[in-house]
Amino acid sequence: xHLDLQLITSGxxxxxVYGSIALGLVLIYRSTGILNFAQGEMAxxxxxxxxxxxxxxxxxxxxxxxxxxxxxxxxxxxVERVAIRPVQNQPHLTVVIVTLGLFLLFNALSLKFWxxxxxxxxxxxxxxxxxxxxxxxxxxxxxxxxxxxxxxxxVGIVFRFTKVGLAMRAVTSNPxxxxxxxxxxxxxxxxxxxxxxxxxxxxxxxxxxxxLLDPNMMQGVLLYAFAAAVIGGMTSPVGAVIGGLVMGVTxxxxxxxxxxGSDLSLAATFIVLxxxxxxxxxxxxxxxxxxxx
Amino acid sequence: MRxxxxxxxxxxxxxxxxxxxxxxxxxxxxxxxxxxxxxxFAYVGGVVVARLSRGDHRYAALGPLVPLVFLAQNSIGVxxxxxxxILAIAALGLDLITGWTGQLxxxxxxxxxxxxxxxxxxxxKHGWPILLTLPLAGLVAAAAGLLLGVLALRFDGVYLAVxxxxxxxxxxxxxxxxxxxxxxxxxxxxxxxxxxxxFADWLxxxxxxxxxxxxxxxxxxxxxxxxxSGRIGRALRALRDSPIAxxxxxxxLTRYKVLAFAVGSFWAGLAGGLYAMTIGxxxxxxxxLFYSIQFLTIIVVGGLSTISGAFVGAVVIYELSTNVQTIxxxxxxxxxxxxxxxAAVYAILLILVVIFAPxxxxxxxxxxxxxxxxxQRLRGGHNRSTDVVQAQxxxxxIVRLDAPEDPHPAITSY
Amino acid sequence: MLELRDxxxxxxxxxxxxxxxxRVEEQQVVALLGANGAGKTTVLKAIxxxxxxxSGDIAWGGGVISKLPPHRIVRAGICQxxxxxxxxxxxxxxxxxxxxxxxxxxRHAVRSxxxxxxxxxxxxxxxxxxxxxTLSGGEQQMLVIARALMSSPAMLLLDEPSLGLAPLxxxxxxxxxxxxCDDMRLSVLLVEQDxxxxxxxxxxxYVLEAGRVVVEGSSVAMQGDESLRRSYxxx
Numbered sequence: 001x002h003l004d005l006q007l008i009t010s011g012x013x014x015x016x017v018y019g020s021i022a023l024g025l026v027l028i029y030r031s032t033g034i035l036n037f038a039q040g041e042m043a044x045x046x047x048x049x050x051x052x053x054x055x056x057x058x059x060x061x062x063x064x065x066x067x068x069x070x071x072x073x074x075x076x077x078x079v080e081r082v083a084i085r086p087v088q089n090q091p092h093l094t095v096v097i098v099t100l101g102l103f104l105l106f107n108a109l110s111l112k113f114w115x116x117x118x119x120x121x122x123x124x125x126x127x128x129x130x131x132x133x134x135x136x137x138x139x140x141x142x143x144x145x146x147x148x149x150x151x152x153x154x155v156g157i158v159f160r161f162t163k164v165g166l167a168m169r170a171v172t173s174n175p176x177x178x179x180x181x182x183x184x185x186x187x188x189x190x191x192x193x194x195x196x197x198x199x200x201x202x203x204x205x206x207x208x209x210x211x212l213l214d215p216n217m218m219q220g221v222l223l224y225a226f227a228a229a230v231i232g233g234m235t236s237p238v239g240a241v242i243g244g245l246v247m248g249v250t251x252x253x254x255x256x257x258x259x260x261g262s263d264l265s266l267a268a269t270f271i272v273l274x275x276x277x278x279x280x281x282x283x284x285x286x287x288x289x290x291x292x293x
Numbered sequence: 294m295r296x297x298x299x300x301x302x303x304x305x306x307x308x309x310x311x312x313x314x315x316x317x318x319x320x321x322x323x324x325x326x327x328x329x330x331x332x333x334f335a336y337v338g339g340v341v342v343a344r345l346s347r348g349d350h351r352y353a354a355l356g357p358l359v360p361l362v363f364l365a366q367n368s369i370g371v372x373x374x375x376x377x378x379i380l381a382i383a384a385l386g387l388d389l390i391t392g393w394t395g396q397l398x399x400x401x402x403x404x405x406x407x408x409x410x411x412x413x414x415x416x417x418k419h420g421w422p423i424l425l426t427l428p429l430a431g432l433v434a435a436a437a438g439l440l441l442g443v444l445a446l447r448f449d450g451v452y453l454a455v456x457x458x459x460x461x462x463x464x465x466x467x468x469x470x471x472x473x474x475x476x477x478x479x480x481x482x483x484x485x486x487x488x489x490x491x492f493a494d495w496l497x498x499x500x501x502x503x504x505x506x507x508x509x510x511x512x513x514x515x516x517x518x519x520x521x522s523g524r525i526g527r528a529l530r531a532l533r534d535s536p537i538a539x540x541x542x543x544x545x546l547t548r549y550k551v552l553a554f555a556v557g558s559f560w561a562g563l564a565g566g567l568y569a570m571t572i573g574x575x576x577x578x579x580x581x582l583f584y585s586i587q588f589l590t591i592i593v594v595g596g597l598s599t600i601s602g603a604f605v606g607a608v609v610i611y612e613l614s615t616n617v618q619t620i621x622x623x624x625x626x627x628x629x630x631x632x633x634x635x636a637a638v639y640a641i642l643l644i645l646v647v648i649f650a651p652x653x654x655x656x657x658x659x660x661x662x663x664x665x666x667x668x669q670r671l672r673g674g675h676n677r678s679t680d681v682v683q684a685q686x687x688x689x690x691i692v693r694l695d696a697p698e699d700p701h702p703a704i705t706s707y
Numbered sequence: 708m709l710e711l712r713d714x715x716x717x718x719x720x721x722x723x724x725x726x727x728x729x730r731v732e733e734q735q736v737v738a739l740l741g742a743n744g745a746g747k748t749t750v751l752k753a754i755x756x757x758x759x760x761x762s763g764d765i766a767w768g769g770g771v772i773s774k775l776p777p778h779r780i781v782r783a784g785i786c787q788x789x790x791x792x793x794x795x796x797x798x799x800x801x802x803x804x805x806x807x808x809x810x811x812x813x814r815h816a817v818r819s820x821x822x823x824x825x826x827x828x829x830x831x832x833x834x835x836x837x838x839x840x841t842l843s844g845g846e847q848q849m850l851v852i853a854r855a856l857m858s859s860p861a862m863l864l865l866d867e868p869s870l871g872l873a874p875l876x877x878x879x880x881x882x883x884x885x886x887x888c889d890d891m892r893l894s895v896l897l898v899e900q901d902x903x904x905x906x907x908x909x910x911x912x913y914v915l916e917a918g919r920v921v922v923e924g925s926s927v928a929m930q931g932d933e934s935l936r937r938s939y940x941x942x
Contacts, residue, residue: 087647096454097589104639167801167807170798176793229455263470277447277456
């Protein structure tokens with residue numbers, strides 16, 4: 001395992017995609033305790049919507065991009081309202097089944113509308129690379145990393161500095177009290193799902209630069225995002241982003257080891273994950289939640 | 294076995310199931326009915342009668358296993374039924390892990406794969422008799438399950454879901470990677486066993502495989518019953534409903550969690566062995582995450598923590614995932630063809646079932662449902678909730694203390 | 708004026724509140740007394756929309772509010788201070804107060820109200836940037852009261868403000884409360900187990916037992932009735 005700067009930067013780029021998906025997972029998990037298995041498939045679906053706007057309709061890339069993000073936001077909000085809210089107070093497993101059902105549903109819908117053939121998606125970033133610190137970093141990597149960071153920073157700003165963000169934090173912290181403050185918990189949760197689907201759509205569009213667009217594109221990504229969220233402690237947005245970067249770099253480095261190769265990198269990366277969790281069961285950034293009895 | 298056969302009212306459902314099947318099969322529908330439909334009717338008949346006769350309706354679950362014996366004669370739907378039973382055996386195992394001890398396991402499919410490979414490798418490459426490989430398939434999977442169960446002790450809730458989905462995704466990749474053992478993407482072909490001498494005259498290969506599966510299913514059900522109806526069952530229930538309280542009364546958390554994982558994986562491995570034997574081909578990509586999710590949906594749709602739920606769920610999910618095209622929806626609007634793909638229909642149905650019948654299909658028949666209240670009324674029993682309403686009808690008068698100069702108005706009446 | 712007319716609240720088949728009728732006039736402080744499990748908190752939750760009424764209705768300011776969701780009831784001017792000091796533990800004291808004013812649009816007025824709360828409860832001003840979960844029990848109780856007041860309600864539903872607090876702190880909370888009620892012309896429905904303290908600030912009281920109103924009357928009458936005090940109020 002040699003520390004190759006180029007490997008690390010490309011690992012950071014894909015890691016920022018993992019981080020974005022993980023951020024979406026964490027946003028939903030910390031407010032409702034739901035692990036959204038459909039996060040990746042919803043992102044794929046939204047990416048296809050963007051692809052249709054850009055390639056089929058012929059819109060400029062960034063216009064299609066924004067429309068896809070908007071569509072994803074609406075999709076997320078509607079999914080929460082229609083599929084999640086009816087089972088919100090059911091046992092954990094029931095909710096998991098619903099999100100698994102959504103996973104199957106969006107996978108099937110992507111397959112239905114856009115078929116299983118792999119589609120190239122023109123990258124908005126210049127090809128070629130830039131020479132930094134004795135190594136070459138591709139513009140694509142820089143672009144992916146940059147846009148992810150901007151989207152995640154946007155989420156951070158919404159949370160910290162807006163009234164809606166304050167309400168979201170309130171619902172997360174104490175749903176009963178927030179209802180008594182006049183906050184409509186349902187609307188805030190819908191917004192949260194919308195926000196996380198929007199972040200997911202951005203991640204999907206960016207991932208399409210690196211991976212080829214096909215209905216199963218985000219399944220591997222989702223797994224790394226799970227791992228990222230877990231490393232981040234499941235409830236820490238910052239932890240999720242850092243967890244994503246850690247997973248990206250780890251995966252890039254592990255893949256470069258000759259006797260592991262890209263074939264087994266998935267398995268090897270997860271051994272790393274399990275080891276981390278065995279040492280720190282709450283993840284690197286998780287805090288043991290104190291239960292006051 | 295004692296507890297299984299204990300008390301004859303409980304067997305009523307079983308007998309009735311057999312009768313219903315026979316009636317359906319031989320008298321009402323001389324042409325062979327789709328196998329699972331008969332079993333379903335048999336089950337429902339068994340439950341109804343068992344409940345009406347104040348028996349334990351859970352024992353009616355054995356009912357469908359009895360008529361299975363007749364069904365193989367039709368030869369129609371035998372392969373279908375075989376696969377359903379295999380799904381059910383594995384689902385029974387998953388229910389032990391997820392339903393009874395609340396450990397979300399998304400990797401059941403990979404344990405089935407493990408069992409299937411054990412059987413395939415031993416039978417095809419080393420010439421073992423297939424029946425001999427079955428327990429071994431279970432044991433190998435159980436060993437792997439033990440390992441995962443020990444790991445699972447460190448992980449809770451979502452963390453376990455992540456861990457097991459990682460196993461589910463990484464498992465097939467690993468199996469494909471070690472080509473020398475697993476034959477890689479080419480998979481392993483298994484020669485389906487011929488029925489032994491005495492049976493060879495009146496059973497074909499499919500029917501033999503079917504009977505082996507039926508016997509295994511019965512064994513799985515009986516063992517699960519004995520496990521779950523006694524002390525261990527109570528401990529597991531306590532564990533699932535309130536882990537902290539269970540610990541407080543001395544239930545050994547770690548032991549049961551690991552035990553559930555090991556036994557649950559054993560059934561998965563056994564199902565895998567049966568899968569290899571009856572399908573005749575084993576390939577790693579059959580055992581991925583989607584396959585594992587299927588078992589989770591089986592136990593949830595059927596009804597968590599119920600033995601019969603695993604079977605009912607297996608029937609429903611198997612039929613949904615194979616025949617759903619016929620209920621797929623297709624139409625044209627303004628000349629544009631609109632259709633919902635079968636997988637989407639499956640997914641939507643799954644979500645609807647979970648939303649509208651959160652306790653699964655078995656839950657519809659369970660104590661608190663409207664259905665059971667109906668049967669109670671048919672039996673002349675009374676409804677508890679009306680009692681509450683009547684009990685509150687008599688309200689004592691409210692004492693009003695209006696005038697401060699009258700310190701004892703009506704309070705003396707108390 | 709708030710009026711509960713024969714409301715029934717159930718938890719599944721269990722009737723927790725059985726045909727309770729309660730009236731709170733404008734600017735009146737009414738106490739709802741009774742032992743543990745009598746259904747006092749359930750009544751408050753039914754008013755604030757956290758629990759549905761199985762029958763009966765709740766009238767407020769000329770309309771019926773018993774079918775509204777919680778956030779609409781807050782909008783209508785009724786704010787509940789829940790039992791057990793339900794602060795937003797991870798958020799700062801300041802953010803907690805801002806959330807109290809979630810429905811108000813006038814930022815200027817909100818800011819001056821926050822300052823007013825800091826005047827009533829100087830200890831909150833000292834701790835304004837501290838996470839609410841790190842406050843002491845008494846401070847948290849003050850915070851939830853202040854937070855509720857931030858919605859500038861016409862009616863306050865107070866649930867067991869004395870629970871788990873030292874007697875001295877209870878005195879302190881209640882004396883501030885009395886001041887605020889006068890200043891802000893609040894109507895209050897006060898749920899308390901500590902009947903003596905509650906009657907000292909309420910003008911009228913209801914006693915609940917097993918989900919039913921068994922006694923009602925003016926505070927003066929209740930305080931003067933020794934056998935009632937002994938059998939129901941425990942002092």
